[in-house]
Amino acid sequence: MDTTHSSPPGADGTEPVLQRHFDATIARDQRIEPRDWMPEGYRKTLIRQIAQHAHSEIIGMQPEGEWITRAPSLRRKAILFAKVQDEAGHGLYLYSAAETLGADRADLTERLVEGRQKYSSIFNYPTLSFADVGVIGWFVDGAAICNQVPLCRSSYGPYARAMVRICKEESFHQRQGYELLMTMMRGTPEQREMVQDAVNRWWWPSLMMFGPPDDASPNSAQSMAWKIKRHSNDELRQRFVDMTVPQAEKLGVTLPDPELRWNEERGHHDFGTPDWDELMRVIKGDGPCNEQRVTRRRTAHEEGAWVREAATAHAAKQARRERKGAVA
Amino acid sequence: MTAGKQDWPLYEVFVRGKRGLNHVHVGSLHAADDRMALTHARDLYTRRNEGVSIWVVRSEHIAASTRDEKDPFFEPSADKVYRHPTFYDIPDDVPHI
Numbered sequence: 487m488d489t490t491h492s493s494p495p496g497a498d499g500t501e502p503v504l505q506r507h508f509d510a511t512i513a514r515d516q517r518i519e520p521r522d523w524m525p526e527g528y529r530k531t532l533i534r535q536i537a538q539h540a541h542s543e544i545i546g547m548q549p550e551g552e553w554i555t556r557a558p559s560l561r562r563k564a565i566l567f568a569k570v571q572d573e574a575g576h577g578l579y580l581y582s583a584a585e586t587l588g589a590d591r592a593d594l595t596e597r598l599v600e601g602r603q604k605y606s607s608i609f610n611y612p613t614l615s616f617a618d619v620g621v622i623g624w625f626v627d628g629a630a631i632c633n634q635v636p637l638c639r640s641s642y643g644p645y646a647r648a649m650v651r652i653c654k655e656e657s658f659h660q661r662q663g664y665e666l667l668m669t670m671m672r673g674t675p676e677q678r679e680m681v682q683d684a685v686n687r688w689w690w691p692s693l694m695m696f697g698p699p700d701d702a703s704p705n706s707a708q709s710m711a712w713k714i715k716r717h718s719n720d721e722l723r724q725r726f727v728d729m730t731v732p733q734a735e736k737l738g739v740t741l742p743d744p745e746l747r748w749n750e751e752r753g754h755h756d757f758g759t760p761d762w763d764e765l766m767r768v769i770k771g772d773g774p775c776n777e778q779r780v781t782r783r784r785t786a787h788e789e790g791a792w793v794r795e796a797a798t799a800h801a802a803k804q805a806r807r808e809r810k811g812a813v814a
Numbered sequence: 815m816t817a818g819k820q821d822w823p824l825y826e827v828f829v830r831g832k833r834g835l836n837h838v839h840v841g842s843l844h845a846a847d848d849r850m851a852l853t854h855a856r857d858l859y860t861r862r863n864e865g866v867s868i869w870v871v872r873s874e875h876i877a878a879s880t881r882d883e884k885d886p887f888f889e890p891s892a893d894k895v896y897r898h899p900t901f902y903d904i905p906d907d908v909p910h911i
Binding site: 586655801 | 842844847849850857858861862878880
């Protein structure tokens with residue numbers, strides 16, 4: 487089974503051979519599996535990438551989770567519940583994938599709550615109205631789909647397989663958001679205003695989800711060579727804009743970018759430049775909700791300690807009873 | 815902070831998608847015991863009717879062949895081409911074979 491990670495090769499001179507084998511596997515577009523030899527850099531980069539992705543799913547439960555108790559109908563509440571539960575599931579699939587590389591799940595959680603590992607900048611923005619739930623589904627999950635579909639072909643097998651599972655479920659997330667917004671757009675003028683306001687607030691942070699522009703993304707080239715990143719940040723951002731513009735038209739909202747227009751020559755939309763200083767500030771911890779998100783995660787983890795302890799105690803008691811039963 | 819949790823062993827999860835199919839490995843999880851592993855596996859890996867049966871097994875109980883490079887383990891099957899039907903030349907006009 488693919489759970490133990492291989493130890494680095496010793497000083498017996500086998501490394502160049504192993505490296506060639508690894509390079510050839512990547513070149514053939516085949517998958518690297520947990521027990522295969524892999525360069526330490528590949529392992530480390532992947533653990534960081536998968537852990538950040540997992541943390542994003544887990545922290546991503548919070549902005550929308552805040553609306554579960556205030557959902558306007560039982561139908562919306564059930565949907566939102568299911569969606570937030572999916573985010574938890576996605577986080578767990580990804581922690582499971584990270585563990586196949588030798589990472590320890592408890593250790594990853596600790597790094598998150600101590601602020602030593604990052605998560606997506608988008609979740610550091612507040613959800614001010616119920617329309618935000620719809621816009622998050624539409625923009626944030628739409629952007630996540632752009633990012634994640636190519637990762638189904640990641641060179642690392644367990645990560646690619648987790649992404650297949652996740653992408654299947656993301657489609658529900660995006661569609662429930664868009665449908666929610668369509669419903670609000672058919673409602674009162676105030677409801678339409680709420681949707682436009684949410685669109686205005688989430689548009690630029692959503693474009694920032696794809697990361698800094700290509701010329702300011704130093705690690706991308708190596709990740710592309712390893713096929714753990716399949717398209718550049720700017721390519722994916724463009725894809726997201728092209729995908730979203732016609733959806734916005736159908737919905738009847740305006741995307742808050744005066745420079746946004748179709749460029750016949752390029753066959754793509756031109757659009758304005760996100761505020762990269764803002765992205766850097768949010769990544770460094772100075773977004774509107776960074777403190778709140780991490781504190782909430784830490785509190786949940788600490789307050790859940792007794793549940794974990796009780797489960798352990800219960801399992802020990804059951805095991806003792808079974809042993810007694812076997813003796814009697 | 816993580817006391818207790820660290821004692822929870824890792825389980826591998828296998829799901830049978832529907833009757834007639836094999837159980838397939840889908841991922842892993844941590845649980846205090848077998849029963850908890852099964853319920854967690856249900857909640858985590860079969861939220862949309864992905865399965866009709868689940869196996870969980872402690873990861874440490876799985877024995878595995880070694881990593882792939884230069885592994886002589888599969889060599890016995892590599893040099894027996896006569897085990898494949900395409901090894902045999904049969905004229906095109908012989909029917910049903």
